[in-house]
Amino acid sequence: MSFDWQANWMTEEHLMFKESTRKFMEAEIAPNADRWDEQGFVDRDFWLKAGSSGLLGASAPAEFGGAQVDQSFDALTIYEQARVGDAGWGFGVHNICVHYLVAFGSDEQKSRWLPGLIAGEIIPAIAMTEPGTGSDLQAVKTTATADGNYYVINGSKIFITNGQLADLVIVVAKTDQEAGASGVSLIVLEPNAAVGFQRGRNLKKLGMKGQDTSELFFENVRVPRENLLGEHEGRGFFQLMNQLGWERLVIAIGAVGAMDGMMRETVAYVRTRKAFGQRLMDFQNTRFKLAEAKTKLEATRSFVNECITKVIGGNLGSVDGAMAKWWGSQMQCEVADECLQLFGGYGYMMEYPIAKAYADARVQKIYGGSNEIQKELIARFLDAD
Numbered sequence: 001m002s003f004d005w006q007a008n009w010m011t012e013e014h015l016m017f018k019e020s021t022r023k024f025m026e027a028e029i030a031p032n033a034d035r036w037d038e039q040g041f042v043d044r045d046f047w048l049k050a051g052s053s054g055l056l057g058a059s060a061p062a063e064f065g066g067a068q069v070d071q072s073f074d075a076l077t078i079y080e081q082a083r084v085g086d087a088g089w090g091f092g093v094h095n096i097c098v099h100y101l102v103a104f105g106s107d108e109q110k111s112r113w114l115p116g117l118i119a120g121e122i123i124p125a126i127a128m129t130e131p132g133t134g135s136d137l138q139a140v141k142t143t144a145t146a147d148g149n150y151y152v153i154n155g156s157k158i159f160i161t162n163g164q165l166a167d168l169v170i171v172v173a174k175t176d177q178e179a180g181a182s183g184v185s186l187i188v189l190e191p192n193a194a195v196g197f198q199r200g201r202n203l204k205k206l207g208m209k210g211q212d213t214s215e216l217f218f219e220n221v222r223v224p225r226e227n228l229l230g231e232h233e234g235r236g237f238f239q240l241m242n243q244l245g246w247e248r249l250v251i252a253i254g255a256v257g258a259m260d261g262m263m264r265e266t267v268a269y270v271r272t273r274k275a276f277g278q279r280l281m282d283f284q285n286t287r288f289k290l291a292e293a294k295t296k297l298e299a300t301r302s303f304v305n306e307c308i309t310k311v312i313g314g315n316l317g318s319v320d321g322a323m324a325k326w327w328g329s330q331m332q333c334e335v336a337d338e339c340l341q342l343f344g345g346y347g348y349m350m351e352y353p354i355a356k357a358y359a360d361a362r363v364q365k366i367y368g369g370s371n372e373i374q375k376e377l378i379a380r381f382l383d384a385d
C-alpha cells in the first residue's frame, strides 16, 4: 500500500514536479531535519537550494523569475514537505508572503523583492500576532505613524515564523488607531537595515522545533512610505482576508501530507512488530484503528482536492479554506494520536518519527486562525441571507 497523493487535477507536469520535489525533500530535508531541530532554524543554504530547484517561485510571475504556473504546484511542495515529516522549513509562510506581493505590490515593489524571494536569498515573514492579540486581528496595537516620507513603527509581535532569519517582514500595523479594521495597513520592513528593530527570543515549542518562531520588537523603526503594500492606507484587513482562503488551505494540504507520512510509517511498523505471538496488524483493534485513520485521511484528501480544483479555477472561497483548515488539522491530530498509540512506548520516543509528527501536528489547530475562529466564519456564512 503506497500512501501518496493522486488526483484528477494533476497533469503530467504536476506528476513530474511532484516526483522531483519528493527527490529534493528526501535528499535535502531528511538528512538535516534532526540538526535543524537542535539548532532551532533551517540552514540558509537550504533556502538557496530550494530556490535554485524552482520550489520558491512556481506560482510567481515569469517577469520576476517565477514559473507562472498556478498554486496547485505550490500545493505539491507543501504536501511533499509534510510527507517527509518536516515542519521546520517555513515554506508555507514564504509562499503566502510571495502571494501578498504578487496580489498587492506595485511593479516597483515586485521587482525589488520577488526575484530575491524566488531565489531563496530573501527569507520572508508575516507579522500579525501580538502578545495582546491573535485571533482578534483588528485589535493589533502596533502603530505605523506617518512622518514625512516615512512610517514610524512601534510595537511588538510574537510567534512569528521565520522570525530569526527573516530579511523581509510584512508588518500588520495600525496607520489609523481610531478606524478599527479600516485602520490596518500592511507595511514591508527590511529588518537588516532597520534601526530600532530587534529580534527577541527564538521561542521553545512543543513541536516544529526546526522552525524559528520568534518575538519581534519595533521601537521608532523608520520605514519608507513607499513600502506600504497597496496604493492606500487602511486596506490591510481586506488584504489579509483576501488571502486567507489559500493560507488556510495550505494548512489542510500539510495535514494530508503529514497523514500520508504517518500512515506509511505506522502500517510498516504494525506489520513487523509482534505481541502475543502475532503481528500487531493482526489484532482487530489495530485493523479497525487503521481503517478509521485511512478513511479520515481519504475524506480529507477528497475535500482538499475539491479545493485545489477551485484554486485552479480561481474560485476558492474563504469558507472553503476555513472548512479545509479545521477539518484537516482535526483529522491530522486524531490520526497522529491513533498512530502513536500503535507504536506503544516507542511512539513516545523522539527517535521515532511518529513522536515528532504528533508534536508537530498540534499547532495546526491553533495557527492560521484557530479552529474555533474557522467555525465562527463558517457559521457566519450559514447565518447570512
Ligand SMILES: Cc1cc2nc3c(=O)[nH]c(=O)nc-3n(C[C@H](O)[C@H](O)[C@H](O)COP(=O)(O)OP(=O)(O)OC[C@H]3O[C@@H](n4cnc5c(N)ncnc54)[C@H](O)[C@@H]3O)c2cc1C
Binding pocket: 093, 125, 126, 127, 128, 129, 132, 133, 134, 135, 136, 158, 159, 160, 161, 162, 205, 208, 213, 363, 366, 367, 368, 369, 370, 371, 372, 373, 376
Ligand atoms: C508555531 C506557531 C507559528 C506561528 N506563526 C505565525 C506567523 O508567522 N505570523 C503570525 O502573525 N502569527 C503566527 N502565529 C500565531 C497564531 O496565528 C496565533 O497563535 C493564533 O491566531 C491564535 O492567537 P492567540 O495565540 O493570540 O490566541 P487567542 O486569540 O488568545 O485565543 C485563545 C483561545 O481562545 C479562542 N478564541 C478566541 N477568540 C474566540 C472566539 N471569537 N470564539 C471562540 N473562541 C475564541 C481561540 O480559538 C483559542 O482557543 C503562530 C503561532 C504558532 C504557535
